[in-house]
Amino acid sequence: MFWAHPALAHKPSDSYLTLEVREAIVQGRWDIALRDLHNAVDLDSDGNGEVTWGELRARESDVASFALSHLALSADGVACPLVSNGLRVASHSDGAYAVLSLRATCPALPRALRVTYTLFFESDPQHRGIVRIDDGGGTRTAIFSPRESQQTFEPSKPNRLGQLGAAVRLGIEHIFAGLDHLCFLVALLLPAVLVREASGWRPVPRLRPALVDVLKIVTAFTVAHSITLSLSALEVLRLPSRLVECGIAASVVVAAVNNLVPILGKDRWAAAFALGLLHGFGFSATLMDLGLPRQNLALTLFGFNVGVEIGQMAVVAAFVPLAYLARRTWVYRRVALGGGSVAIAVVAGVWFVERALGVKIF
């Protein structure tokens, strides 16, 4: 005899599947609760009631084959074979999840993508598969249950504004995510509030010429990388990525060393332009990794460039006022300009060696 109080106070079982449809390739991330997985694949080999990363990793192929046997994708009636290419972990609000990276190859960009999801439905009909599909034009979420284990998605009409916004955001993020571009920018900006004379650095008398100088440098850099980024994205011109990455590291060294010993000449904007050409190839690698929708490449490129410019301007806006106020101080000239340039040159030098030789120093 029991008093039946409806007091369910735990989250039920869910898995989270994200699918990104790019042309004929579908990339996926599948988060499955370890507690649920353990019911199907024994994850506690030593039986101590705890699942360690070692125990999970040892069962990676079993976990992947179990999961993949409960998921199927097909494009316009033709199956898209699924493979798992990596196991990681993530924390959700209710515990630890295994994260499988998936990749499916369809014959062509699906007009209709059919997803069949049956994970855990047999052992726990209250389990739900929460599936997010991102086709580049938009994102939709669907809930899979035993009654609705098969659902079909038609790619959304590309939303131009959304796509532009996403590209702008990506550009901004790229400036802040990639330390090498930031270092390059800072190396170019450090001397902007000073004037080089035979006897050494002198503070600029007024803000306006310093700002004009900065504007010239940043714009030259943007114009240059826009050119090579576009050429490379349109597959007119391609450089080996190792060469590009090494070149970028070398350019950061050059920009930093130039603050200590003049090697680039007086017009730093011209140097920024030349080095910007190189950085454009690097940006293009980032964009290509994300799998661009081909139909609106120009729009995406434009948005990405605008984003990079906004990101750079944010750095300028944060840096220049402080530098301007501090420009007369010994600390700025010695520590910020001198020490900063040496530090950037050393770090970038390490990058260069790492990238050139394919080794990891740090």
Added chain:
Amino acid sequence: MQHCALRLHRQRDADHDGGRIVLSQTHALFAVTGALVLIGAVVFKPVSRSDAPRLPSDSGEVLERLPPRDDAARTRDSVRKALASRPDDLRAAVWLARLDIEASRKRADPRYLGQAQSALAPWWDLASPPEQVLVVRATIRQSLHDFDGALADLDRVVAEAPDDAQAWLTRSVVLSVRGRYAEAKASCGPVQRLAPSIVFTLCDASVDALTGHAAGAFDRIQHSLQAAATPELREWALSTLGEIAGRLGRGDDSALLFEQALALDSEDAYARAAYADRLLDEGRSADAAHLLAGRTDNDNLLLRLVLAERAMGDPIANAHAELLAARYDASRLRGDTVHRREESRFVLQVKKDARAALDLARANWQVQREPWDVRVLLEAALESKNPGAAAPALAFLDENHLEDPRIQSLAQRLRGMR
């Protein structure tokens, strides 16, 4: 000469202007910098999402602790194994489903309900499954807040097998949750001749306690307490008494009764939550936090913990509130609506969003009408200055004479606003 003087003059003006411009430009630049940094912080905050995948570097890192493998778990496993070879064995299936339901009750974890449902798979979707399946299906359905489905099943059971005491009892509980007190009380009637007398008293007096006879109900249950043959029955009686005492405004009695109930079954999350509510109402937030310490994996207890920590000004409240909000989000994502009452409280008291809280409380009111369902609707209506929204709850109170000083004073204030 004049020309030259003019030029000089201009030059000085320009210098003067230039100086002013430089100064204000610097200010403006600082303002812009501040704004950009702020925007950047807001826009780029999601970069450090907590559910970001990672690759642990230490293979000994403990990722998850599994539920304990106790005797009950071993029994369930062996029955499940036996059932796997003969999935249409009705007796084994019902047995396993009952064991799973028991586990879900004990751990307040719905995963076990899904497993119970899975054991009943061959019969689950039948229009008229065998009677034993109907009772278990009804229990699962009501646990998932499918009250209509549960009642339909139970009505059939009591019609076909009027000697099933559990069916009458569960039916009474579901009707009571729905606020259909007359029917709930009537459903206790047959329990009198089918089950130990204390079960009937608990069933019948629980309805009385919600319909204007709380004091009498308290005495009846207290008198029958020595007849409680098992610790389970005693615990059930004590926690029911604790709740009634609280609503009668007898705080000290209530606390003592809850303490006794929890001493018999420390895992009764329902009693613990009810006790915590009592402590929170009395402003004893430190005691409430102590009662709930370490119980963060239960959403209902986590809610009370957040409320207690906030009342104490404990900075950990923010992290716990974030965790709870993430759980509610995840629940909404899967299409669940079982948490609306709790979430309404959370949104009102923690997020301070009275309108959203009112929406949740109103949607919840369509499904269930326990005292807390009344209270969240009244509180949200009051905070959002929308007394009209409380009308159904006020009418419900007039009709049923619920004794609860907090709820009655909320009702008073709302009536004053109209």
